Amino acid sequence: MGKQMTEMLKGTLEGIVLAILAVRSAYGYEITAWLRDQGFADIAEGTVYALLVRIEQRGFVDVEKVPSEKGPPRKVYSLNTQGRDHLEEFWRTWSFLSERLEQLHRGGN
Amino acid sequence: MGKQMTEMLKGTLEGIVLAILAVRSAYGYEITAWLRDQGFADIAEGTVYALLVRIEQRGFVDVEKVPSEKGPPRKVYSLNTQGRDHLEEFWRTWSFLSERLEQLHRGGN
DNA sequence: TACCGGTACATAGCAATGCTGAATACCGCC
């Protein structure tokens, strides 16, 4: 994608990752691969890891180190209660924005 | 709104303003008032002006100074062809993101 | 006159977030 997508991801990528973790626990490399698979072709490797560090520091996830057969140990993230609350608020914010944008897209105000 | 909305507006506020200008020409103060009316209660005055300066520098809008009865002259912005192209690309980017998020919202929790 | 509120625009410095680019480390296979 382009610069447009980059800017739009600010504020939404966190929600996307939290939503992924709401379905099941996952580790950074896996999440990046999943995103690329979904069409977010240019998501930078480092971006996801930095985001994971942030949401860990904010207490939205629990972390467990799990040995891997094919490389260094994985850091598996699980969404906790606080994370679920934050995700819910994310959906509320996004819904508001989404509705306004749909309105504009359809035909004006 | 909160920090969440602030971050989410990065990358979308520009599109919102372009979409407004696609309907009809407008000036900064007017746009800010409209946004506040639509529920974007905490949009900062300066934010819109800075954004307008940016999209003018990028050549998305034409500007005309119009005297006002109630204060300093208004800078009325009109979307030009380049701006319309950019807006279309914005909608494509947003649609992509929106679809992915809807998917996550539905299938997730 | 002097002041206030509403209209209208501008800007310097800050905070948050994604990207670039590079480094580190583990493993199997040629």
Added chain:
DNA sequence: GGCGGTATTCAGCATTGCTATGTACCGGTA
């Protein structure tokens, strides 16, 4: 030993919205 895939980390940068403040024009009013 070297290569490629797996897996994480970090320093420095660009972009963008917010805070705070300043400028300017006008009408009403005390």
